[in-house]
Amino acid sequence: xxxxxxxxxxxxxxxxxxxxxxxxxxxxxxxxxxxxxxxxxxxxxxxxxxxxxxxxxxxxxxxxxxxxxxxxxxxxxxxxxxxxxxxxxxxxxxxxxxxxxxxxxxxxxxxxxxxxxxxxxxxxxxxxxxxxxxxxxxxxxxxxx
Amino acid sequence: xxxxxxxxxxxxxxxxxxxxxxxxxxxxxxxxxxxxxxxxxxxxxxxxxxxxxxxxxxxxxxxxxxxxxxxxxxxxxxxxxxxxxxxxxxxxxxxxxxxxxxxxxxxxxxxxxxxxxxxxxxxxxxxxxxxxxxxxxxxxxxxxx
DNA sequence: CCGTATCCAGAGGGATACTG
DNA sequence: CAGTATCCCTCTGGATACGG
Numbered sequence: 001x002x003x004x005x006x007x008x009x010x011x012x013x014x015x016x017x018x019x020x021x022x023x024x025x026x027x028x029x030x031x032x033x034x035x036x037x038x039x040x041x042x043x044x045x046x047x048x049x050x051x052x053x054x055x056x057x058x059x060x061x062x063x064x065x066x067x068x069x070x071x072x073x074x075x076x077x078x079x080x081x082x083x084x085x086x087x088x089x090x091x092x093x094x095x096x097x098x099x100x101x102x103x104x105x106x107x108x109x110x111x112x113x114x115x116x117x118x119x120x121x122x123x124x125x126x127x128x129x130x131x132x133x134x135x136x137x138x139x140x141x142x143x144x145x
Numbered sequence: 146x147x148x149x150x151x152x153x154x155x156x157x158x159x160x161x162x163x164x165x166x167x168x169x170x171x172x173x174x175x176x177x178x179x180x181x182x183x184x185x186x187x188x189x190x191x192x193x194x195x196x197x198x199x200x201x202x203x204x205x206x207x208x209x210x211x212x213x214x215x216x217x218x219x220x221x222x223x224x225x226x227x228x229x230x231x232x233x234x235x236x237x238x239x240x241x242x243x244x245x246x247x248x249x250x251x252x253x254x255x256x257x258x259x260x261x262x263x264x265x266x267x268x269x270x271x272x273x274x275x276x277x278x279x280x281x282x283x284x285x286x287x288x289x290x
Numbered sequence: 291c292c293g294t295a296t297c298c299a300g301a302g303g304g305a306t307a308c309t310g
Numbered sequence: 311c312a313g314t315a316t317c318c319c320t321c322t323g324g325a326t327a328c329g330g
Binding site: 037038084087133 | 192252
């Protein structure tokens with residue numbers, strides 16, 4: 001019951017390079033592997049988990065406590081996906097009570113920089129966005145008059 | 146029927162700065178505005194739309210054609226959200242047949258850099274991720290023996 | 291051409307209870 | 311503590327048809 005990628009191998013690189021020097025060929029087909037990965041990385045909870053694991057080792061419960069609103073189920077699912085993608089390392093210490101620790105892999109570490117910049121951008125521009133929304137909503141209401 | 150943010154004003158900055166110099170306070174509460182915006186920006190279709198509008202003006206149909214798999218409805222919804230957030234400008238030319246053009250606002254342009262880096266990362270590491278998945282699945286199957 | 295409106299299936303995701 | 315399993319419901323999002 002695997003949701004394996006149907007596309008043969010890749011969909012980046014040059015296809016149709018004789019006609020279109022478009023640097024954004026990647027988004028063309030939805031069975032594109034890049035699209036699959038983007039969906040995974042741009043996930044609501046994945047984003048938060050990766051950001052939190054910046055050079056820190058965290059236990060399951062610690063992660064759950066830090067990420068407000070995540071259910072046990074979704075945290076588990078998210079961590080499994082990230083582990084499968086090789087972004088997070090899961091270590092089980094065979095003691096009682098069980099102790100499971102999560103940390104970023106080197107690969108996951110490289111993603112962190114990008115995600116960090118996304119978060120920073122959001123923090124810096126949240127006021128502009130809030131203003132834009134208010135203006136839009138106001139104009140919306142005016143139109144309905 | 147607005148899904149307006151319930152939190153008072155903000156949730157970045159220092160709260161509890163006496164105890165924890167954690168640079169990631171932002172993710173704490175789920176009604177946090179930063180979280181709301183992250184969800185919007187990290188959206189499946191938003192990502193693709195913003196990337197495609199890099200210094201180009203595109204019509205509705207052109208966007209739909211370029212983004213394989215998007216339905217008319219979801220493209221409309223996505224564009225409205227982006228417009229409301231002040232990231233995309235929508236221009237209606239009053240001609241027949243109607244001509245509607247979309248472009249990034251200056252604010253949207255600043256986001257583009259970040260998204261671009263996310264896409265680049267994905268392209269560069271897709272092979273590593275694919276390998277990690279295979280290894281994980283193989284180990285998975287071995288465990289079930 | 292560029293939408294909006296309506297309907298509806300299905301995945302996402304929460305709550306709860308149970309195991310090692 | 312760290313999950314797995316189950317139920318169930320909401321909300322996403324696709325298909326279709328219609329309006330400006």
